[in-house]
Amino acid sequence: MNARENKIPRRKTRQVKVGKIFIGGDAPISIQSMTKLPTEEVDLVLRQIERLVAEGCEIVRLAVPDRKAAKALQEIRKGTDAPLVADIHLNYRLALEAIDNGVDKVRVNPGYLREKEQVQAVIRKAKAAGIPIRVGANSGSILRAGEMGRARLSGMAQAMVDRVADYLTLFEEEDFGDIVISLKASDVVETVRAYELMAERCDYPFHVGITACGPPSTGIVASSMGIGHLLLEGIGDTVRVSLTGDPVDEVRIAKRILQGLGLRGFGPMIISCPTCGRCHGDLVSIVQEVEEKLSTVSLPIKVAVMGCEVNGPGEAAEADIGVALGRGHAVLFRTGMVVRKVRLQEVADALLLEATSLPEE
Numbered sequence: 001m002n003a004r005e006n007k008i009p010r011r012k013t014r015q016v017k018v019g020k021i022f023i024g025g026d027a028p029i030s031i032q033s034m035t036k037l038p039t040e041e042v043d044l045v046l047r048q049i050e051r052l053v054a055e056g057c058e059i060v061r062l063a064v065p066d067r068k069a070a071k072a073l074q075e076i077r078k079g080t081d082a083p084l085v086a087d088i089h090l091n092y093r094l095a096l097e098a099i100d101n102g103v104d105k106v107r108v109n110p111g112y113l114r115e116k117e118q119v120q121a122v123i124r125k126a127k128a129a130g131i132p133i134r135v136g137a138n139s140g141s142i143l144r145a146g147e148m149g150r151a152r153l154s155g156m157a158q159a160m161v162d163r164v165a166d167y168l169t170l171f172e173e174e175d176f177g178d179i180v181i182s183l184k185a186s187d188v189v190e191t192v193r194a195y196e197l198m199a200e201r202c203d204y205p206f207h208v209g210i211t212a213c214g215p216p217s218t219g220i221v222a223s224s225m226g227i228g229h230l231l232l233e234g235i236g237d238t239v240r241v242s243l244t245g246d247p248v249d250e251v252r253i254a255k256r257i258l259q260g261l262g263l264r265g266f267g268p269m270i271i272s273c274p275t276c277g278r279c280h281g282d283l284v285s286i287v288q289e290v291e292e293k294l295s296t297v298s299l300p301i302k303v304a305v306m307g308c309e310v311n312g313p314g315e316a317a318e319a320d321i322g323v324a325l326g327r328g329h330a331v332l333f334r335t336g337m338v339v340r341k342v343r344l345q346e347v348a349d350a351l352l353l354e355a356t357s358l359p360e361e
């Protein structure tokens with residue numbers, strides 16, 4: 001099997017458990033997303049969770065802005081075994097209620113929950129319940145008024161890291177180490193820098209992502225650059241791609257980032273050429289059909305779809321299987337070696353047959 005499994009050395013971290021998923025240590029880098037409906041709309045939320053899980057989402061976060069949402073978590077808990085995270089902003093009592101209602105992790109934002117006694121109450125409750133807390137900092141919310149000037153001098157990344165490190169002393173005073181950290185800005189460079197700086201200061205696992213990075217047209221680029229850069233440095237234990245849109249797309253993109261770096265495998269990855277004047281057919285439509293047909297295959301293989309048989313097999317030699325278009329036909333190849341000819345209209349079916357005949361390793 002030619003599927004790439006990269007051994008990018010990962011930053012050594014402690015490990016925490018969120019429901020049935022481990023974050024950090026030697027656990028696979030997990031994928032998470034967030035529901036985008038009022039949490040009290042229990043049936044709709046459960047349906048969205050079901051769609052997320054079906055796509056490969058491993059941890060689901062829900063906003064808990066008020067009592068209605070906190071109460072709804074009880075019903076949501078009964079309706080899914082997906083690891084659930086309660087996202088808390090200002091009201092620490094909502095965190096306590098969410099824990100009572102069975103969530104698997106709580107996210108607090110040091111920019112919003114600042115009173116020492118309130119943070120302590122959440123830490124103690126999480127400790128008693130045996131669940132972790134994500135200290136999730138966002139550049140916009142974390143800096144107190146008056147700190148923006150300092151941030152401009154020392155850099156936003158350094159200012160964020162200093163504030164989170166300061167906040168973490170509250171957890172350390174309570175002897176609570178079941179922590180995941182995130183340090184997100186909408187600026188890719190500041191975000192990357194913040195995680196790099198924090199990585200030098202602690203061994204807590206990191207939730208990585210770029211916040212508020214826009215609709216898919218820009219958000220996918222920003223997330224791929226930021227998350228991809230960090231993962232290549234071995235930084236990142238769970239990822240969330242934030243997009244203005246369907247959360248299922250966040251999961252799809254997260255999977256592609258992880259698979260593109262050879263860190264996890266989620267089924268076939270299509271390598272197709274950009275086409276040029278040598279292309280012998282409608283490669284765009286053929287690729288779409290191949291993508292659809294192969295979506296049922298779970299083997300993490302590379303499948304090439306190339307526009308001409310002169311360059312195609314050689315350019316895609318690292319693919320497990322592939323096709324290259326010729327005049328009125330296509331050649332099917334395995335690891336660069338042509339094995340047979342197929343008719344153009346049968347390309348997708350032929351690749352599906354090949355993919356399902358490959359041995360599982």
Ligand code: SF4
Pocket residue numbers: 273274275276277278279280306307308309311312315
């Ligand atoms: S594989 Fe052929 S058609 Fe595709 S870009 Fe290369 S030369 Fe052009």
